[in-house]
Amino acid sequence: MSSLTAELLLHAYASGVFPMAEHQDDPEVFWVDPKRRGILPLDGLRISRSLSRRLRRGAYQITTNQDFPAVLTACADRSETWINDEIHDRYVELHQMGNAHSIEVWQDGDLSGGVYGVTLGAAFFGESMFSRRTDASKIALCFLIDRLTQAGFTLCDTQFLTAHLASLGGLEISRAAYQIRLRDALMLEADFTAPTLPTAQEMLQRRTQIS
Template sequence: MTELTADLLLRAYSVGVFPMAEHQDDPEVFWVDPKLRGILPLDGFRISRSLAKRLKRGAFQITIDQDFPAVVRACADRAETWINDDIYNRYVELHQLGHAHSVEVWQDGELSGGVYGVTLGGAFFGESMFSRRTDASKIALCFLIDRLRQAGFTLCDTQFITPHLASMGGVEISRDDYQARLKDALLVTSDFTAPAIPTAQEMLQRRTQTS
């Protein structure tokens, strides 16, 4: 079995492949290259009226990379997960190397939702998200997409499409289409950490101005 390393992960993402485990206690990892790939078009992201109202109420705090390990642990804390110990450790290592990032949602001082992924060039490879309160993962996605746009990213890969993602504009594209978009995105220079964290009002206003 090939050892899973941070360098191997980055090389895999650069050619459109990502790892999964059968379950949390399975020590082995397999590689996935779907025929149909899920993406969130940065210019086609949708925020429902009900979610916009929740955002405007602002009863939450957004942070970037404040507790990356906690976000990954929370994403793995479910009955069925593909995140085993080896995957967890390698993504924490990627974070320490500056190639993996998280968006955290805090409510009443507690981590209530978040999303994390890997960055290469102008591509963000979304790995997983979680929600402990209503719409917390959707709030994280809203701030993620805004950040990707502000930082100059061109591709947001979601691997697969769920009803949750489809409701926010997620679509499936062919493997060939994905590979072409990935090739272009890898040529882009972007910095996930550069943009300031906006207020919900600022984020929604930007979306209105560009829609």
């Protein structure tokens, strides 16, 4: 019987830790509590001119929670991944419980990009994103941040800060500072499924007002 349960995962996130595996075929899972934590401030998303043009051009469709397992599988479909079978199954279970969500980007009928994460209170714990076509993961992230803002979330945790996330406005904060933000977010309520899907124009208009 698995020692990793959906309930244990939620308790871990509420405590500030998250699971990883060494690689896809490793059955073992370990817990991570970084000294420096990556976050993406909901009012700090940077949308470049080229990305803004791509967003306005359209030629894609956005959905939420339409195919969570496919997003999860696509995120694990790379040479090195921390998503093993155990983690995959437990996050699908979290999705079925209403605590894990995805945003999908479709182009020409195919799933071209997406992002998924876990929600607790007003905290969104971003887990992974993928892109099969140019800027597809960035498009997903833009619509994610807009949704989190509209739904009343206050924290978007990215776990680590990569160069990719830094270029989009991501920051790195101390473990202590993260714990304060996490505590405050867990005291609030937010509903990922509540907002309606905006057009790219509406989303960009809101970002302009925020910045």
